[in-house]
Each structure stands twice: as structure tokens, then as C-alpha cells.
Amino acid sequence: MIRLTSTVLPFRVNEYVLELIDWDRIPQDPIFQLVFPQHGMLCADDERRLRRLSGDGGDRRELAACVAEIRAGLNPHPSGQRELNVPSHDGAELAGLQHKYRETVLYFPQQGQTCHAYCTYCFRWAQFVGDADLRFAAPSPDRLLDYLTVHPEVTDVLVTGGDPMVMTAQRLRAHVEPLLKMDSVHTIRIGTKSVAYWPHRFVSDKDADDVLRLFEDVVASGRTLAVMAHFSHPRELSTDVARRAIARIRGIGAVVYCQAPLIAHVNDSAPVLTQLWQAELAAGAVPYYLFVERDTGPYDYFKVPLAQGVEIFQAAYRNLPGLARTVRGPVMSATPGKVVVDGVDDTAQGRFFRLRFLQARDPGLVGRPFRARYSESAAWLDELELDLPTTAADIATAMGPQR
Numbered sequence: 001m002i003r004l005t006s007t008v009l010p011f012r013v014n015e016y017v018l019e020l021i022d023w024d025r026i027p028q029d030p031i032f033q034l035v036f037p038q039h040g041m042l043c044a045d046d047e048r049r050l051r052r053l054s055g056d057g058g059d060r061r062e063l064a065a066c067v068a069e070i071r072a073g074l075n076p077h078p079s080g081q082r083e084l085n086v087p088s089h090d091g092a093e094l095a096g097l098q099h100k101y102r103e104t105v106l107y108f109p110q111q112g113q114t115c116h117a118y119c120t121y122c123f124r125w126a127q128f129v130g131d132a133d134l135r136f137a138a139p140s141p142d143r144l145l146d147y148l149t150v151h152p153e154v155t156d157v158l159v160t161g162g163d164p165m166v167m168t169a170q171r172l173r174a175h176v177e178p179l180l181k182m183d184s185v186h187t188i189r190i191g192t193k194s195v196a197y198w199p200h201r202f203v204s205d206k207d208a209d210d211v212l213r214l215f216e217d218v219v220a221s222g223r224t225l226a227v228m229a230h231f232s233h234p235r236e237l238s239t240d241v242a243r244r245a246i247a248r249i250r251g252i253g254a255v256v257y258c259q260a261p262l263i264a265h266v267n268d269s270a271p272v273l274t275q276l277w278q279a280e281l282a283a284g285a286v287p288y289y290l291f292v293e294r295d296t297g298p299y300d301y302f303k304v305p306l307a308q309g310v311e312i313f314q315a316a317y318r319n320l321p322g323l324a325r326t327v328r329g330p331v332m333s334a335t336p337g338k339v340v341v342d343g344v345d346d347t348a349q350g351r352f353f354r355l356r357f358l359q360a361r362d363p364g365l366v367g368r369p370f371r372a373r374y375s376e377s378a379a380w381l382d383e384l385e386l387d388l389p390t391t392a393a394d395i396a397t398a399m400g401p402q403r
């Protein structure tokens with residue numbers, strides 16, 4: 001079934017990740033669930049069709065058509081992120097850039113659009129099966145520099161993918177170093193899963209020292225270099241090499257922030273999340289975001305309803321030392337902005353979710369609390385019934401496309 005499911009969903013693993021798996025506990029093992037396509041990710045009907053077409057005498061063309069059809073049914077391009085936030089300059093769309101929040105631009109270098117291993121829950125999975133248009137990615141930072149020149153309000157560039165750390169140090173430098181000419185850029189973030197999937201990138205790869213030298217140059221220029229490390233489970237921090245990677249990154253004066261989505265079968269447990277955030281703190285990294293999974297790929301398999309998510313998050317958070325309470329969640333990165341579920345309130349009018357914008361297209365909304373009717377099953381903003389005072393018309397407007 002793994003082989004069949006991986007005809008539809010991307011699958012990639014390496015020797016390091018294989019060793020993180022507890023093979024005595026498969027298939028439930030969380031790291032196994034994190035990278036190996038599973039029975040149950042596709043609906044029973046689709047599994048049956050695949051099995052029939054890939055058996056003896058199956059027609060290859062028919063199989064390919066079936067795979068394409070199943071993929072198309074798995075919402076391969078959730079929330080139109082790319083189309084919605086692509087900025088333009090001199091009337092031309094700028095490939096490889098996304099500008100959603102005033103101070104931050106996302107930058108997608110063309111050669112950084114794969115990963116060392118693939119997460120089964122990845123919301124960018126379509127690009128790994130060749131189903132997405134990679135022309136969105138930037139071959140060089142030239143257009144980014146043009147854009148930054150006319151947008152001095154952008155202080156923060158987030159280099160992301162895929163995983164930019166699949167690039168050689170030399171390539172990465174070609175994308176990052178030119179940014180140091182821009183006085184308006186104060187912070188460079190690198191979004192990466194490499195510390196979890198290939199920590200050797202910062203320790204023993206032949207250009208590991210060159211990677212650190214690049215980071216060091218960013219810091220020496222007076223800027224903040226933040227490695228936004230994706231850690232899904234505490235086991236990813238259990239190896240010496242992972243902790244050494246973090247120590248080396250911190251050693252040159254960069255900061256490591258950690259984030260992950262909340263995923264059924266992987267980390268939907270308060271004790272696991274407590275351990276994760278404690279392990280991050282112990283490694284000298286900063287717990288940052290716990291995201292709500294988006295509706296894409298095998299979403300029904302992974303989704304955690306908001307009611308359950310907020311309960312798990314809060315139970316985990318209560319057990320943390322104060323310094324690890326930098327983590328925020330569960331957070332939905334939705335069209336109008338990042339919305340956190342702060343808790344559940346019982347009132348005379350009934351039960352409600354307490355919500356708040358952590359980030360918003362409209363900076364005036366940031367920090368504003370609002371509420372929605374409690375629901376056992378809702379797993380995303382568009383499934384919530386907002387309860388807004390008439391004075392919150394701006395929130396209602398921002399939510400427009402969500403409802």
C-alpha cells in the first residue's frame with residue numbers, strides 16, 4: 001500500500017531519517033507517519049482503483065490518468081497563496097516572490113524547491129510530484145532587489161521553498177549575499193527542515209563550513225539571521241548531530257526559531273508537544289509557531305479539529321517552563337492573516353472560540369481579539385461562524401473570502 005499510495009503522493013527519504021524511525025513500532029511510529037505514505041491517506045475507493053490498475057495486466061496509461069485524477073481531487077493548490085500574493089514591478093509579475101504582510105517578503109530560489117525528505121502532510125506536495133508550475137521560483141535575486149528598492153517598508157526577507165538548504169553553499173550565497181546591499185533589510189530568515197532531515201548540512205557536509213560562513217557574514221553585516229527550523233516531533237532533536245547543528249548555527253550568532261503544524265498520527269499529543277518545545281529550548285532554540293494543517297493532500301488523515309487542537313496546545317503549554325512559552329498556536333495561516341485560537345469561553349450566550357490576529361494583511365487588525373461559535377468539528381476558519389460586534393466590521397470585511 002505504501003508503494004501504491006506513493007504513486008499519488010510524493011515520497012522521499014534518506015538514510016538519516018530512516019534511522020530516526022523506530023521500526024519496532026511501525027506503522028504507528030510518528031516519524032514513519034511523517035515520511036511514509038500510509039494506508040488510509042487515500043479513500044478506499046481510490047486505493048482499490050490503484051490496486052486494480054497497477055496489478056498484472058494493468059494499463060499504464062490508465063494508471064497515470066487515475067493518479068492524475070486522484071491528485072486533482074486532493075486540493076493540490078490550497079488557498080491560492082501563490083496567485084494571491086505575487087507582487088509586481090513595472091507591470092510585470094515577479095516570479096519567486098510573495099508579499100503578504102507589510103514588513104515581510106517571501107523569496108523562493110529556483111534551486112531550493114525540493115527537500116531532503118518529504119513530509120506526507122506537506123501543503124506544497126503538488127510541486128514535488130511535478131504538478132505545479134515551477135516558473136514561480138526565482139533564478140536569481142535580481143527582481144527581488146528591484147522590488148526591495150521601491151519597497152523600503154520590507155525589513156524582513158524569508159528565504160523558503162521547498163527547502164533552501166538543499167542548495168550548495170555557493171548557490172545559497174548567490175541568492176542571499178546581494179541582499180546585504182539593501183540597508184532596508186534588517187532580517188534574513190531561512191525556512192528549512194534540514195536540521196530535522198539532514199543536520200549534517202551544518203556539521204559534516206563538505207560545504208557545511210561555507211554555509212556557516214555565509215550566515216556569519218549576514219550577522220557581521222549587522223543583520224539578524226534567523227533559521228526557521230521545522231521540527232515536528234521531539235525525536236528529530238534526539239540525535240547528537242541535530243543538536244550539534246543547532247549549536248553551530250547559534251555559535252556564529254544566528255538565532256534558531258522552531259515551527260511545525262499540528263498533525264494527527266505525528267504530534268497530536270500534549271506530552272509530545274511539551275517534550276518537543278522543551279527539547280527546542282534545551283538545544284538553545286526558540287519555540288515559535290504551532291500551525292493548523294491546511295486542507296490539501298491527505299487532509300482527512302492528518303487534520304485535527306480546532307477544538308481538539310486548542311485543548312492539546314493548552315495542555316502542552318501549561319507544562320512548559322516560562323522560557324518555552326514563546327510558542328504560539330494553534331495558528332491558521334489564512335487568507336486575511338494568521339489567526340490564533342486563544343481558548344474556549346463559556347458565556348451566557350453559549351460557548352465560543354477566542355480568536356486573535358497575529359499577522360494580517362491589514363496591520364490595523366493585528367492583536368485584535370474576536371470570537372466564533374464553538375464547534376467540535378470545525379478545522380479551519382471558513383468552517384467557523386464568527387460572532388462579531390458591529391464595531392468589528394473591518395474584521396468581517398477581512399474575513400470576506402473566508403466565509
Ligand SMILES: *Cc1c(COP(=O)(O)O)cnc(C)c1O
Nearest residue numbers: 100101104106158333338358359
Ligand atoms: C508567517 C508568515 C510570515 C511571517 O510572519 P511572522 O509573524 O513575522 O513570523 C510572512 N509571510 C507569510 C506568507 C507567512 O505565512
Ligand code: SF4
Nearest residue numbers: 115118119122162193
Ligand atoms: S520540509 Fe516543508 S516543504 Fe519540504 S516536504 Fe516538509 S513540509 Fe513540505
